[in-house]
Amino acid sequence: MIEPVFFHVDLDAFYAAVETLDHPEYKDEVLVIGGKSHRSVVAAASYKARTYGIHSAMPMGQALRLCPHLLAVPPRMERYSEESRRVMAILSRFSPSVQQISIDEAFLDMSGTSRLFGLPREAGMLLKKTVKEETGLVISVGIGATRLIAKMASDYDKPDGLCRVSPSKQIAFIDAVGLKKLWGVGKVTQQAIADAGIKTTGELRGWSKERLQHRFGNAMGSFLYHAVRGEDPGIFPEESRSRSISTETTFNTDVSDEEILHQVLLSMSHEVMARALDEKVMARTIAIKVRYPDFTTYTVQTTPDAPILSANQVYEQAKGLLAQKWRAGMPIRLIGVGLHQVYDGERPLQGELFEDPHEKERTLEQVALTLSKSGKHLVKAASLQEKQQG
DNA sequence: TCTGGGGTCCTAGGACCC
DNA sequence: TCTGGGGTCCTAGGACCC
Numbered sequence: 001m002i003e004p005v006f007f008h009v010d011l012d013a014f015y016a017a018v019e020t021l022d023h024p025e026y027k028d029e030v031l032v033i034g035g036k037s038h039r040s041v042v043a044a045a046s047y048k049a050r051t052y053g054i055h056s057a058m059p060m061g062q063a064l065r066l067c068p069h070l071l072a073v074p075p076r077m078e079r080y081s082e083e084s085r086r087v088m089a090i091l092s093r094f095s096p097s098v099q100q101i102s103i104d105e106a107f108l109d110m111s112g113t114s115r116l117f118g119l120p121r122e123a124g125m126l127l128k129k130t131v132k133e134e135t136g137l138v139i140s141v142g143i144g145a146t147r148l149i150a151k152m153a154s155d156y157d158k159p160d161g162l163c164r165v166s167p168s169k170q171i172a173f174i175d176a177v178g179l180k181k182l183w184g185v186g187k188v189t190q191q192a193i194a195d196a197g198i199k200t201t202g203e204l205r206g207w208s209k210e211r212l213q214h215r216f217g218n219a220m221g222s223f224l225y226h227a228v229r230g231e232d233p234g235i236f237p238e239e240s241r242s243r244s245i246s247t248e249t250t251f252n253t254d255v256s257d258e259e260i261l262h263q264v265l266l267s268m269s270h271e272v273m274a275r276a277l278d279e280k281v282m283a284r285t286i287a288i289k290v291r292y293p294d295f296t297t298y299t300v301q302t303t304p305d306a307p308i309l310s311a312n313q314v315y316e317q318a319k320g321l322l323a324q325k326w327r328a329g330m331p332i333r334l335i336g337v338g339l340h341q342v343y344d345g346e347r348p349l350q351g352e353l354f355e356d357p358h359e360k361e362r363t364l365e366q367v368a369l370t371l372s373k374s375g376k377h378l379v380k381a382a383s384l385q386e387k388q389q390g
Numbered sequence: 391t392c393t394g395g396g397g398t399c400c401t402a403g404g405a406c407c408c
Numbered sequence: 409t410c411t412g413g414g415g416t417c418c419t420a421g422g423a424c425c426c
Binding site: 034035037039040041042043057058059060061062065102217218219220235243244245246247248249250295334336338 | 392394396400
C-alpha cells in the first residue's frame with residue numbers, strides 16, 4: 001500500500017512578486033496591488049507592506065494611513081495568469097495529478113513518486129529550486145498525508161517555506177495551529193464555536209459528528225469533525241470547473257441615472273456572454289446584483305424556460321431584474337451581472353433551436369467576438385456602440 | 391477603517407409533482 | 409375536505425476563500 005503524500009504549493013505574495021519581476025525598481029518600495037480610487041481595496045500586499053499591518057481586502061485609504069509612502073500598482077490579471085500557467089506547467093512535471101485551486105495555489109498528489117524525486121522533503125526542495133530558477137518566483141510548499149494538512153503546512157511556514165507534517169504528528173500540528181487559523185473556519189463560525197463553549201481544537205475533537213452537525217449544520221458539522229482530525233473534509237473538488245461567470249463594479253460615485261445603469265448592464269451582459277462563448281459553455285440562469293450606498297445588497301435571478309443564447313437576451317433579462325429592486329432616482333453603489341447553472345456545450349440542452357430569434361443574435365455576437373479577438377480593434381455589437389455614442 | 395472582484399458551497403423556504 | 413411524505417427545482421442570502 002502506497003502512503004498518500006500531498007503537496008500544497010503557494011506562490012508567495014504572488015501579484016507583488018510578478019510586478020517586482022517586471023519592475024526590479026519596485027524591490028525597495030512598500031508595494032501593494034490595488035486601484036487608486038478612494039473606494040479601492042488592497043488586492044495583494046508585498047511582505048514589506050505587511051510589516052506595516054497592511055493586508056489584502058483592506059481599504060486603500062487605511063493602507064495609506066498606515067504607510068503614506070506606499071506604492072500602489074493597479075492589478076494586471078492577464079500577466080499574473082501568464083506566470084501562473086508557467087508555474088503550473090512546472091508542477092505537472094512533478095506529478096501527473098495537479099489540482100489548481102486558485103491563480104497562485106495548487107495541490108500535487110505525490111504519492112509513490114519517491115523513486116523519481118526522492119523523499120517528500122527532497123522532492124519539495126527540488127520543486128522550489130526548479131520554480132525559482134525557471135521563473136524567478138518563490139513558493140512555499142506544505143507536505144502532508146491529506147490535502148488539508150498540506151494546505152495548512154504551507155501556510156505555517158512562509159514565505160519561502162517548506163513544511164512537512166508526518167502522519168503521526170497530524171493531531172499535534174492541528175492543535176499547534178489552533179482554531180483561529182483552521183482553514184475553512186472564518187469569523188462567523190469561530191464565534192459560533194466560541195458560543196458553544198469550545199476554546200480549543202482538542203475540545204472540538206471531544207464532540208461527536210452528530211452533535212457537531214446538530215449545532216453547526218450538516219455541512220459545517222461534518223467539516224469540523226474531519227478537519228480537526230486532519231482528515232480531508234471533502235471540500236477540495238476533484239476537478240474544479242466553472243459553475244458561474246460574473247462581473248461587477250463599484251462606481252467611484254453612486255449612480256442613479258437609469259440610462260447609465262442600463263448602459264453598464266448592457267456592456268456587462270456582453271462581457272459575461274463573451275466569456276461563456278470563449279469557454280464554450282452555456283448558462284441557464286441570469287442574475288444581477290445591486291448594492292445601495294448603505295451597503296445593503298440584493299441579488300435577483302431568473303431561469304428562463306428558453307436557453308440563454310445571446311448577450312442581448314442577458315441584457316433584456318437583466319433590465320427586468322433591475323426593475324425588481326430599483327426605483328428611478330435611487331443611488332446605486334455597485335451593480336453586477338452573472339450567469340449561473342453553467343454547463344459545458346455550445347448548444348442548448350434542448351429546445352426549438354431554429355425557431356429561437358436569439359439564435360441569430362448569438363451568431364452575430366460570435367462573429368463580433370472572433371473579430372475582436374483576432375484584430376487589435378475592438379469590435380462590438382452595433383447596439384452597444386450606438387448606446388455608448390448616444 | 392467604511393468596506394473590490396471573482397468565485398464555490400450551503401441553507402431554508404416555496405412551488406410543484408406524484 | 410384542514411391535510412402525508414418524498415423528491416426536485418428555483419430563489420435569495422450568506423459564509424468563506426484568494
